[in-house]
Amino acid sequence: MIENQAFLKDSSNKELNIIRPGHLFGMQSSKWRKAIEKIDFLFLTLEALDVNTSQSFAPISRNLDLNEIFPNYVEIWKSRCHNPLRISSRNSSISIDSFEGLVRILSTMSNQAYPRIRELLSSKGSDQYSSEKWSKFSLRFDELITERMNVSRVSVVKYLTKASVSKTFHKQLLLTLALSSGIGGLNRLSSSIFEPLL
Amino acid sequence: MQLNKTYKEGIATLDVYGLPDNSLGHDYDTVGILLSWKLTLIGLTVLEGKKEHLVNLVYVIISYSHCCISGQNESISDKTNSVNISRVKEGHLLKLTSSKKHVDSLTVTLDDAELADLTRCLDKLQADNRIAVNWPDPLRAVSLRNNFYIKPADIRNLINPVAGISFLFLTAFLFINLPTNTPPFQSTEELIDKKESSIRNNK
Numbered sequence: 001m002i003e004n005q006a007f008l009k010d011s012s013n014k015e016l017n018i019i020r021p022g023h024l025f026g027m028q029s030s031k032w033r034k035a036i037e038k039i040d041f042l043f044l045t046l047e048a049l050d051v052n053t054s055q056s057f058a059p060i061s062r063n064l065d066l067n068e069i070f071p072n073y074v075e076i077w078k079s080r081c082h083n084p085l086r087i088s089s090r091n092s093s094i095s096i097d098s099f100e101g102l103v104r105i106l107s108t109m110s111n112q113a114y115p116r117i118r119e120l121l122s123s124k125g126s127d128q129y130s131s132e133k134w135s136k137f138s139l140r141f142d143e144l145i146t147e148r149m150n151v152s153r154v155s156v157v158k159y160l161t162k163a164s165v166s167k168t169f170h171k172q173l174l175l176t177l178a179l180s181s182g183i184g185g186l187n188r189l190s191s192s193i194f195e196p197l198l
Numbered sequence: 199m200q201l202n203k204t205y206k207e208g209i210a211t212l213d214v215y216g217l218p219d220n221s222l223g224h225d226y227d228t229v230g231i232l233l234s235w236k237l238t239l240i241g242l243t244v245l246e247g248k249k250e251h252l253v254n255l256v257y258v259i260i261s262y263s264h265c266c267i268s269g270q271n272e273s274i275s276d277k278t279n280s281v282n283i284s285r286v287k288e289g290h291l292l293k294l295t296s297s298k299k300h301v302d303s304l305t306v307t308l309d310d311a312e313l314a315d316l317t318r319c320l321d322k323l324q325a326d327n328r329i330a331v332n333w334p335d336p337l338r339a340v341s342l343r344n345n346f347y348i349k350p351a352d353i354r355n356l357i358n359p360v361a362g363i364s365f366l367f368l369t370a371f372l373f374i375n376l377p378t379n380t381p382p383f384q385s386t387e388e389l390i391d392k393k394e395s396s397i398r399n400n401k
Contacts, residue, residue, distance in 0.1 A: 018294040114314075121314065122308075122310075123289065123309040124309070183318070183325040188267050191232050192264065
């Protein structure tokens with residue numbers, strides 16, 4: 001398997017150097033599958049933060065000049081369906097352009113959602129208010145997982161168990177989104193995207 | 199004339215003071231000589247120092263943020279050990295050690311939101327072209343390091359195919375060298391001679 005270099009550009013038009021695992025005979029390596037899984041979970045976290053998040057996919061894609069890769073909302077949805085844990089998972093390999101497009105959309109959306117993410121991550125403030133926010137968020141997130149993921153798969157059950165036992169899984173997703181936002185966020189997200197989720 | 203640049207993000211406000219370095223041809227708005235800086239973490243502390251301290255702080259915080267986003271809980275320090283950050287139960291413990299002997303080290307505990315604020319604030323500083331300082335690029339170093347070396351997980355992935363190929367070759371080798379019950383090779387002439395001699399004997 002050959003590792004090739006990809007070049008994403010951040011907000012300052014600086015090229016981001018990421019090493020991407022290659023495809024072996026057209027098949028996706030486990031690293032790719034895990035990365036797509038991670039991207040989809042991060043998108044789900046954003047959707048759990050705000051019900052209307054999915055409405056902003058298409059405008060953000062247009063703003064980032066990703067019209068050729070994602071001409072409409074359905075194409076973004078189809079790319080996310082490469083997550084092997086989904087009920088309606090796609091077996092074909094995701095294209096490199098779509099993969100990079102999803103990473104860029106994710107970074108931009110996490111920047112927009114930063115105030116809400118920060119609110120959940122902060123340990124300061126009223127306990128009652130924050131626990132109310134947390135329970136709403138975790139409930140919505142678990143609902144989204146059971147709605148869209150294949151719950152008969154061991155990995156999905158493992159994630160749901162982790163989420164129910166402690167806040168660590170949710171917190172890690174939110175912290176990943178918080179650090180993916182802002183000027184250096186895309187760079188950080190790109191270089192860590194192949195690292196396992198937990 | 200002294201320049202002042204301010205970067206704000208959540209609880210973090212960073213003020214950088216300096217002068218343009220005319221010998222390097224900087225314009226009037228570029229800080230080439232960084233004289234001092236002040237980082238205010240609202241509700242926590244106020245940090246001040248020289249250029250070297252800020253460079254170390256940027257290196258440590260950006261490296262640590264990269265570790266956090268990668269799901270690693272590593273403790274990060276700079277070369278001189280003046281800045282250190284590590285994960286603790288309550289959040290992230292930032293420890294600043296003064297180079298002066300009589301000054302005690304300062305510890306600040308940041309929660310995840312405060313760490314994100316500080317990271318975003320330092321990102322703004324690094325991205326600002328008006329500050330002519332060579333910031334360290336820990337992200338690139340970590341990224342290349344992580345991808346360059348073969349990880350134990352990658353080696354584990356190779357075990358099954360290597361075992362399969364070895365088994366195939368072993369089986370092929372055994373079949374090639376399998377002893378058979380076929381008689382040793384005899385030429386046609388030898389066989390004819392044998393047959394003739396047996397006929398003669400029978401007669």
